[in-house]
Structure formats: structure tokens, C-alpha cells
Amino acid sequence: MTRYAALLRGIYPSNPNMANDKLRWVLEGLGLDRVSSVLASGNLLFETPERDVPDLEDEIQQALVEQLGIRGGTVVRTLGELRGLLDSDPFPGLTHGRGTYLTVTFLKDGARTPPELPEATDPLVRVVGFDPGARAFLAVIDNSDPGRTPDFMAWLDRTYGADITTRTWLTVQRIVAKLEAP
Incomplete structure (x- = not known):
């Protein structure tokens, strides 16, 4: 199974x-x-x-x-695939929180994969990488200013439409922990 x-x-x-x-x-x-x-x-x-x-x-x-x-x-x-993503440690030394909101955006299987990483369109977003095994963008978002919302998610939606979904790094860790439980 x-x-x-x-x-x-x-x-x-x-x-x-x-x-x-x-x-x-x-x-x-x-x-x-x-x-x-x-x-x-x-x-x-x-x-x-x-x-x-x-x-x-x-x-x-x-x-x-x-x-x-x-x-x-x-x-x-x-x-x-999810365990491989966690083991790759794409956010070394970072802790999820205000100012370092760690996100993973999964592309639907078979979606067009990026030939290269997108350039940050917003200074509050740092694209860390693309994990080909998990087919996911990894980004750090600075959401410490409640009056300003970074546009990275809007860019992903415009580029990939409904073929994506985003989770926080903490949620991905919780999912893997529960999947690995007996």
C-alpha cells in the first residue's frame, strides 16, 4: 500500500x-x-x-x-515525495513566522513545470527554489506589514491557474508526521 x-x-x-x-x-x-x-x-x-x-x-x-x-x-x-521535500531542508536556519512565512506551492501533476525560477516581483518575497520531486515552489514571504500583501500568490495564480495549491511549511511537516504514523 x-x-x-x-x-x-x-x-x-x-x-x-x-x-x-x-x-x-x-x-x-x-x-x-x-x-x-x-x-x-x-x-x-x-x-x-x-x-x-x-x-x-x-x-x-x-x-x-x-x-x-x-x-x-x-x-x-x-x-x-513529501518526505523527500522535508529531507531536502529548503529553508535552512529559518523558522516559520511573521517576516519569514515559509510556503510550499504544489503544482498539479502534469502541470507545466518552470524552465527557471520566477524572478521575485515583490521585495517581500524570496523564491528559494523549485523542488522537482515534489513539483513545488518554495518561497519565504515577509508578511510582517499587515497593510501590505505580497503579490507572489497572485503571480502563481495568474501563471498556473487552478493547477496549484499552497501550504505552509508547518502544515507540510504535520502532513508528513501523520502519514508516517503507524
Whole structure:
């Protein structure tokens, strides 16, 4: 069995159709095993025999649309891909917090990968790298000024559309810890 994380885009816990119990119910209905969730922002974990990731993404997304009306987008990663990302230590010496908001933006499997890293369009954003194994941009965002929002996320949305979803580094660490639990 392979362990996976389905990272859903556009989940709002205040929407009753987006509650973790309903999201887990959809994945269980697909025959996925050991379905669980991390936080209330669309991080679903499960096991299944090894599968083609784009097919798995499409199957989950189709079920979410048909059963709950959720159209946000689904990105799937294996435990091995996420563990490899953590082990690469892309943010050495940094701690997630105000001024150093550590983010990971996952591209949907099969999405156009960048030929080179984007240049920072905002002085409050430092693109650290692109991890090809996890298919993810890594960035440090300075969000210490509540009156100014960096535009990196808007650039990613304009460039990749709904084929992305972003998590904090802390959330990725939590997902991996739960996937590795017995």
C-alpha cells in the first residue's frame, strides 16, 4: 500500500460541504483506505495500492464535484515525495513566522513545470527554489506589514491557474508526521 496526501484547493471550513467529515466520506466512498485529515483546510491522507497520480487527482476531484459541489482542484503527493521535500531542508536556519512565512506551492501533476525560477516581483518575497520531486515552489514571504500583501500568490495564480495549491511549511511537516504514523 502507498500512502498519499490529497491537497485540496479552495477549502473553507465554514462551508458545511467542506467539513473534514464530508471530505473524508467522499474519499472513503472511492474505496481509499485509512482516510484521515490534517487541520481543516483540505489536507486528506489515505492509503491505496500504488496508482497513477494524475488519474487519482482526477478521480478525487470528480467525486468532490459530483458529491459536494467542490470545484477547487486536487493535488496528490506520495509520502515519499513529501518526505523527500522535508529531507531536502529548503529553508535552512529559518523558522516559520511573521517576516519569514515559509510556503510550499504544489503544482498539479502534469502541470507545466518552470524552465527557471520566477524572478521575485515583490521585495517581500524570496523564491528559494523549485523542488522537482515534489513539483513545488518554495518561497519565504515577509508578511510582517499587515497593510501590505505580497503579490507572489497572485503571480502563481495568474501563471498556473487552478493547477496549484499552497501550504505552509508547518502544515507540510504535520502532513508528513501523520502519514508516517503507524
